[in-house]
Amino acid sequence: xxxTTIAPSLAAVEAAHAALPTGVVAPRPMALVNTPSxxxxxxxxxADHLLxxxxxxxxxxxxxxxxxxxxxxxxxxxxxxxxGPGFAGGVRRWRVVTPEDYERDLGMPRGWAPSFSxxxxxxxxxxxxxxxxxxTPVRGLFLTGAGTFPGAGVWGASGRNAAAVVLADAxxx
Numbered sequence: 716x717x718x719t720t721i722a723p724s725l726a727a728v729e730a731a732h733a734a735l736p737t738g739v740v741a742p743r744p745m746a747l748v749n750t751p752s753x754x755x756x757x758x759x760x761x762a763d764h765l766l767x768x769x770x771x772x773x774x775x776x777x778x779x780x781x782x783x784x785x786x787x788x789x790x791x792x793x794x795x796x797x798x799g800p801g802f803a804g805g806v807r808r809w810r811v812v813t814p815e816d817y818e819r820d821l822g823m824p825r826g827w828a829p830s831f832s833x834x835x836x837x838x839x840x841x842x843x844x845x846x847x848x849x850x851t852p853v854r855g856l857f858l859t860g861a862g863t864f865p866g867a868g869v870w871g872a873s874g875r876n877a878a879a880v881v882l883a884d885a886x887x888x
Contacts, residue, residue: 718749721797731772738774740786745771748794763807768794775814775825787811849877850884857881 722728723743731741752758752765759765770790777784787809795803817823849857859877 718747721746721748721794728772735772735774738777740770740773740777743793744773744790746790746794747771760808766806766809773814775818781811781813781815849873849880855884857884 722745723731723741727741727743728745731744734741747767747769749767750764751767768790773786777786791803791806791809814825818825847863849859849863851858857877857880859873863873863877
């Protein structure tokens with residue numbers, strides 16, 4: 716399934732990134748949009764498709780907090796303006812996952828996907844071995860993904876590394 720990138724100018728992307736520490740979200744933020752249920756019907760909610768809208772460079776905290784923020788609705792409105800008339804009316808339910816949610820629910824410090832437990836130096840030193848060596852203390856359970864060394868991205872290095880560990884483990888068994 717394709718992911719569509721909605722991006723302002725390069726200067727606006729740079730300004731959005733620079734504004735992170737102030738809690739300001741760009742007037743026209745960069746976003747990734749996809750509908751994974753098109754290719755995977757198991758992700759549908761009844762007969763409805765699933766839409767994913769990820770706004771990049773969102774600050775960890777916004778003035779007044781995420782719980783009362785109008786930002787998520789603004790993002791949906793910005794997307795609707797790009798897609799066309801009637802789009803917003805087709806969105807039946809939605810929820811927002813904020814950087815605070817990523818931190819609380821997924822253990823991503825400050826909600827940043829390529830963050831490692833203890834930071835990049837800890838990853839290089841080898842602390843939290845399941846994040847840097849892919850094997851967990853549970854026999855046969857391995858980890859890979861954005862939070863495992865060498866980090867997030869679409870390049871697949873942590874997945875390839877984890878696969879090598881799984882194969883080596885299978886050969887030892």
